[in-house]
Amino acid sequence: MTTTDEIQAAGARTPRPAGRPRSARAEKAIIDATLDLVGESVGISELSIEAIAARAGVGKTTIYRRWSNKEDLLVDALATLKTPLPPVAGVSVREDLVVYARVFLRDACDARNRCVMNIAMNEAERHPRLVERIRQATIEPRRAAITALLRRGVTTGELRAGLDVPIAMANLVGTVMWYIRTEGVDECTASSDLAERIVDHLLAGLAP
Amino acid sequence: MTTTDEIQAAGARTPRPAGRPRSARAEKAIIDATLDLVGESVGISELSIEAIAARAGVGKTTIYRRWSNKEDLLVDALATLKTPLPPVAGVSVREDLVVYARVFLRDACDARNRCVMNIAMNEAERHPRLVERIRQATIEPRRAAITALLRRGVTTGELRAGLDVPIAMANLVGTVMWYIRTEGVDECTASSDLAERIVDHLLAGLAP
DNA sequence: GTGTTTCGAAACTTAAGCGTATCGAATACG
DNA sequence: CGTATTCGATACGCTTAAGTTTCGAAACAC
Numbered sequence: 001m002t003t004t005d006e007i008q009a010a011g012a013r014t015p016r017p018a019g020r021p022r023s024a025r026a027e028k029a030i031i032d033a034t035l036d037l038v039g040e041s042v043g044i045s046e047l048s049i050e051a052i053a054a055r056a057g058v059g060k061t062t063i064y065r066r067w068s069n070k071e072d073l074l075v076d077a078l079a080t081l082k083t084p085l086p087p088v089a090g091v092s093v094r095e096d097l098v099v100y101a102r103v104f105l106r107d108a109c110d111a112r113n114r115c116v117m118n119i120a121m122n123e124a125e126r127h128p129r130l131v132e133r134i135r136q137a138t139i140e141p142r143r144a145a146i147t148a149l150l151r152r153g154v155t156t157g158e159l160r161a162g163l164d165v166p167i168a169m170a171n172l173v174g175t176v177m178w179y180i181r182t183e184g185v186d187e188c189t190a191s192s193d194l195a196e197r198i199v200d201h202l203l204a205g206l207a208p
Numbered sequence: 209m210t211t212t213d214e215i216q217a218a219g220a221r222t223p224r225p226a227g228r229p230r231s232a233r234a235e236k237a238i239i240d241a242t243l244d245l246v247g248e249s250v251g252i253s254e255l256s257i258e259a260i261a262a263r264a265g266v267g268k269t270t271i272y273r274r275w276s277n278k279e280d281l282l283v284d285a286l287a288t289l290k291t292p293l294p295p296v297a298g299v300s301v302r303e304d305l306v307v308y309a310r311v312f313l314r315d316a317c318d319a320r321n322r323c324v325m326n327i328a329m330n331e332a333e334r335h336p337r338l339v340e341r342i343r344q345a346t347i348e349p350r351r352a353a354i355t356a357l358l359r360r361g362v363t364t365g366e367l368r369a370g371l372d373v374p375i376a377m378a379n380l381v382g383t384v385m386w387y388i389r390t391e392g393v394d395e396c397t398a399s400s401d402l403a404e405r406i407v408d409h410l411l412a413g414l415a416p
Numbered sequence: 417g418t419g420t421t422t423c424g425a426a427a428c429t430t431a432a433g434c435g436t437a438t439c440g441a442a443t444a445c446g
Numbered sequence: 447c448g449t450a451t452t453c454g455a456t457a458c459g460c461t462t463a464a465g466t467t468t469c470g471a472a473a474c475a476c
Contacts, residue, residue, distance in 0.1 A: 019421025020473040026423080042330055045253045048463060059424040064465070121389060122250050122326060143390075153414070160416045167409050170387035171379065178382025181329060182351075183374060201375050205413020206361070208368045227451025228443040234453080256433060267454040272435070 022066075029056040030063055034077040039111035042118050044074065044127060071130055078119075078134060081112055085141055093153035094199060100146060101176055101195040108180045109188045117177075146172065171202055230274075237264040238271055242285040247319035250326050252282065252335060279338055286327075286342060289320055293349055301361035302407060308354060309384055309403035316388040317396045325385075354380065379410055 033055035037047055049070060053060045067073040086103045089096035107113040119127070120134045146169050153159030159168075175198055180188055188194060241263035245255055257278060261268045275281040294311045297304035315321040324342055332339045354377050361367030367376075383406055388396055396402060 016475080017421080018419075018475055020423070022422065042333075043251060043253065045251065046334075049465085050463065053424095057424085059426090060465080061425085061467090062423070065422075069465090118330060122330060125248075125250075126254075150414075157416065159414050160412065163414065164405065164409060166391060167383070167387065167406055168414060170390060171383045171409065171414075174382030174384070174386030175375070175379045176382070177386060179375065179378035182378060197372065198375055201372060201379065203413055203415040204368065205411055205415070206358075206367050206371065206376060206379075207411040207413070208365065225451080226445060226449075228445095228453070230452065257435085258433065261454095265454085267456090268435080269437090269455085270453070273452075277435090 023062075026056070026058050026062050027066065030058055030066070030073070031077045031080055032056070033058075034073060035081070035112050038074070038077070038115045038119075042115055044070070044119065044123055047074075049073075071127055074127075075130055075133055078116060078130075079137065081116060083107060083113060083116075083138055086145055089149075093149060093156065093158040094203060096149050097172065097199045097202075098195050100142075100149070101172065101199050104173065104176045105180065105188050105195055108177060109185045143169065172199075175202065231270075234264070234266050234270050235274065238266055238274070238281070239285045239288055240264070241266075242281060243289070243320045246282070246285070246323045246327075250323055252278070252327065252331055252338075255282075257281075279335055282335075283338055283341055286324055286338075287345065289324060291315060291321060291324075291346060294353055297357075301357060301364065301366040302411065304357050305380065305407045305410075306403050308350075308357070309380065309407050312381065312384045313388065313396050313403055316385060317393045351377065380407075383410065 030052060033052045034047075037051055037055060038044075041047055047070065049060060049063060052073075053063055063073065067076065086100050089099045108117075116134055116138060120131050120139060124131045147165055150159060150163065150165050150168050154161060154163050179194075179198065191197075238260060241260045242255075245259055245263060246252075249255055255278065257268060257271060260266075260281075261271055271281065275284065294308050297307045316325075324346060327335070328339055328342045328347060355373055358367060358371065358373050358376050362369060362371050387402075387406065399405075
C-alpha cells in the first residue's frame, strides 16, 4: 500500500472522520482472497481468517476492523458475485430455455459460482443466515424466471398442456447440475452446443 | 456393557486370542453414532472422534483400538449402508425406471444415505480414498444399471432412437435429486406416486 | 508541526480436537 | 486362582485457528 489508494472523499454529507482512511485496495484484496479460497476448499469450516489474511497480504486486524466474524465476511463476499441474473430473452421458449441453460452451465463451471450452490445446499443448518441470503439473492430470482418461462410456454402452446412446473424445473436445473457433476467441468467448456442438446433432449423426452 | 455380548467364538480356525474379547455392541454403537452424526452435520471436518465417542457412550480408546483415524472409520461405517443395489426388475422399461426412481427417492429422503452423496460430491479433493470407495461401491453400480436399462429401451424401441445416454442419465438422476433438494424431504414421503410422475414426465418430455 | 486513525506484523489468550497414555474395573481363558 | 486383553474415563501434549492486543510506521485533517 505504498501509493495513495485510500477511500475517496465520501461525499459532502459525511464530514470524513479524522485519521488515515481505510484502504479500498485492502478491502478488495480481502474479498478476492475469500472468494478464491472458498472456491478451492468448498466448505466454510475449512476457510480460515488467517488464510484469507495471508492470501490477501493483509493483517488480521484489517479484516476484523471491517467484519466481526467469518460469516459476515462471507455474506459480503458472496454478494459481490452478482451473477447478473439470467438476462431477459426473446421469442421462442426453446431459445430462452437454451439461454438459461447456458447461464447455468457457465456458472456451474466457475469455481466461485459453484461454491455458492454448494454452500446453499450443504450449510443450511450451520449458517442459516448466509444460506437464506443466497436463497433470496440468487436462487429465488432464477426459480421465478424459469417458472414464468415454463408457464408462458404452456399458454403459448409451445410446451405440453398440464405440465407439472415444479417437476419440469427440477428437470431442467437438475439435469444441468448433475451432468456437470458426473461428466466434469471440462465437458462443459469443450462442447459449446451442450445447452442446446440438453434442452432439446428435455423437450423431446425419452419416449420415441 | 453389563451382560455378556462379546464377539462369538470366532470359529475353530482362529484359536481365540487370550484376554477379554472386544465388545460387538460397542462396535455397533460406534458405527451407528458415526452415521448419525455424519447425517446431521454433513461435512467430514465437523465430525469429531470425541463426539462419536460421547454419542456412542464409549471411550476414545475403544475407537482408536479398531480404526487408526477418522477416514478409516468412515469407510467402514459407510460400507454398512449397503443400499442393497436397485433390485433387478421386470418387463417394461417404464416400470424399471420407476423402480429405480423410487429407490433414489427413498435414499434421498434418508439422512444417512443422503450424506453419502454429499460426501461424494463435495469431499473429493480432501478425501480421495473415501470418495473413490463410495464411487465404486455405490455410484458405479447404479450408473451401470441405468445405462444398461436405457440401452435396452433403445434397442427394444421403448425409448427414442439416438438417445444421448449420458444426458438421459443426468436427466433421470438429476431431476430426482434436485426435486428433493428444492421441494424438501416431506414431499417425497407424502406423495407415493412421485416416482411415476417424474418418470412419465421424463418419457413425455416438455414439448406437446 | 500535532492528533487521529489505519496499516501490516507479531504476540497473546482461549478453545477444540487429535492421538496417546494411564488408570481401575470387567471379562475372558486355563 | 493368575494372566491377558478390553472396557470407559481421564489426563496429557500437540496442533490449529479464533479473536484480541500491542507495536512502530504510514496517511490523512488541521
